[in-house]
Every structure is written in C-alpha cells, then in structure tokens.
Amino acid sequence: MIKHFATKLIAWHGKDGRQGLPWQSIRDPYAVWVSEIMLQQTQVATVLERYPRFMKRFPNVKRLAAAPVDDVLAEWAGLGYYTRARNLHACAKQVMLEFGGKFPEDPMLLEQLKGIGRSTAGAIAAFAFHERAPILDANVKRILARLFGVDGAIQEKAVNEELWSLAKTLLPKNSSDMPVYTQALMDFGATWCTSRKPVCLSGERKCPFEKECQANLSDQVLLLPRKVIKAKSPEFNCDMLLLRHGDSVLLQRRPDKAIWGGLWSLPESAWRSKEKLSKLSVSNSAAFTAKELFQLVLPDEKTASVLKSFQFIEQGVEIKHIFTHRRLWMQIWHVTSSDAVKFSSDNLKWVPLRQLGKYGLPQPIKLLLQGLSLTRGDGLRN
Structure with a gap:
C-alpha cells in the first residue's frame, strides 16, 4: 500500500475528488496561504462564500500588511477563531519585512511565520511550490490511523510522530504531483474517510483502499483514531451593556489574548460560573440596578456621570453562544443616555449604527446589533 498509495489516491481524486474550488489550481503562495488559514476550523461552504470577498479586498500580501488590523477583523467577522485573522495580519507584515514581500519556498522557513504550523507550511509548499512536503491535519491523521491501524490517541x-513519518513516506515521487496529491488527501478525509459516516460502512461506494485498510479489516473503522474523552465544557454567565446615545452605540475593544481578541463588542462583566446566581435582578429598583450594572461592566470608569445621563434601563434578551471549549450566556441590558458620555479608556468608543459594518464584531453581537440597525433603517447589512 505504501508503494501505490499516492497513485491510487490521485486516481481516486480524478474521479471522485472535489473540483472547481476557487483556491484550486493556483500557485500564488499568498492566495494558497489565505485559503489554508481560512479553511482551518471553518466549513468549506462558508469559505466558498467568504474567500473571494477577502481576496477582493486584500488581493496581495502588500495590501493586507498595509491594512489596519480593524479592517482585517471586520472582513473576518463571522468566521470565528479570530486569532487566525490577527495572525494573518501579523504574518503579512512579517513577509513584507523579512522576505521582501515574497513567501519562502522552504517549509521550515514558512513554519517560522506567524500562525503557520508544520502542516499548513507543508500545504503552502506543496500547492504553491510543488515541494515534496507532507501535511498532517485532522483529516489526514484519521486516514493514516485507519489505513495503517495506528493505535493510541x-x-x-x-503517535503523532509515527503519523508524520507515515505522511512523509507516502509522498509521491514526482514533485509535480504534489498539488493534486495534497488536495486529494484533504478531500478523501473530508468526503469519504469521514469521522462518523465513512463510505466503507455505507456500502454505497467502494473505497479504493478497502482491501488494505487495517481498520476495515479488523472492524475498527469507527474506533480509529483513538480519541481522548473530553471533559464537559464549562458554562458561564455575563452581563452586557447595550448603551445607546442617539444613533450611536458604545463599543469596547476586547484584549488581544481574550476570546474574540481584538474585536469590538459590547462592554461586559467578568464571566461567572453558571452555577452562581447573577448579581443583577430585575426585582431591583432601576437606579440600583443601573449602578451595579455599570460597576460590573465598567469597573475602571467613573459611573457618576453615566448614571446622571442615563434615561432608562431595560433587561433584554439572553444570548447563548457555544465556543469550542466553553458555553456562554450573555444577558443584554438596554440603556439609553442623554449625553455622549466621555470615557477615560481608549478602548471605549461611540460608534454610529451606520458605521458598524466597518468594525470587526463577534457574530452574536453583530446579529444583535444588525437587528437594531435594520429596525432603525441604518447600516450593518454586509
């Protein structure tokens, strides 16, 4: 199987692989890099919509490096895992500064760039430069663990080192085959050798490796690769302030290393374990609730002027958002202010509703404000 694996896989791709994806058959390392980063943790259907738009706005590494990070985050909004967008921007600057605007061909040099790991470096090198470089993303790990009966998590x-060794051994001998081979690996794992419904168990189509796959021969297809049992995701509550003055809403830039790092969101309280009761209660008087709310959400700001200008406070919806490793319930509190209160922090900004589309917003907050904007006939419609 090692001798003929690449040939069989390439033949499979010609018949059953995905064709016509916008990032296929291109050798521009910038375009390849953007597609690889965008496809991490994001479904192909979503990337099909967003990738062309991103490339139109930032057509080359020079334009991306020169853009304000807020513009990059705004274009990335809704794709999640925003560290990717910040790393994308930082990497573009690094390529301009250290490599004169040209991506290096050597996978080891690519791996030194911000946000590019070993597998992504291999993909860029294979697609753009036809380098005989292996990849080992989650799909490829699953394929190799099943085909060769690799036990262990x-x-x-x-186990990871064994899989890397296999990935390198299986590479086609001709470097010109690397783009289609690498794409075939990705497609085979994403569409045929899937985690829960591989074709070998459906009986609808015949896997080209059916008679050689160790997992299939030993009835362990759904047992390989071994998985570590994950602990239950922790759950949290927080309170968010939707403070409005006229046609503007107060936004706060989130810390770079926090969840939704670098995005603009609604000011929020510290997260509390969901087992603990919220300190706020609708049974409290409006004035007391407002004071406690501002102390929770904006503890470093003087609340006297804010409280003096607020007109009313109203409990809004509670939004549930599921992250990869945690769940968050966000209680929205609507407050209007008679004045555009000045805050001491540069991370607090009044933003007109019609300009919200220029800011990178977390998806649940974007949807919330989009409803508010459409109600008022303003612009968060992209």
Missing part, C-alpha cells in the same frame, strides 16, 4: 507525542 493521536494527541500522544509518539
């Missing part, structure tokens, strides 16, 4: 160092 893929998070284990020894």
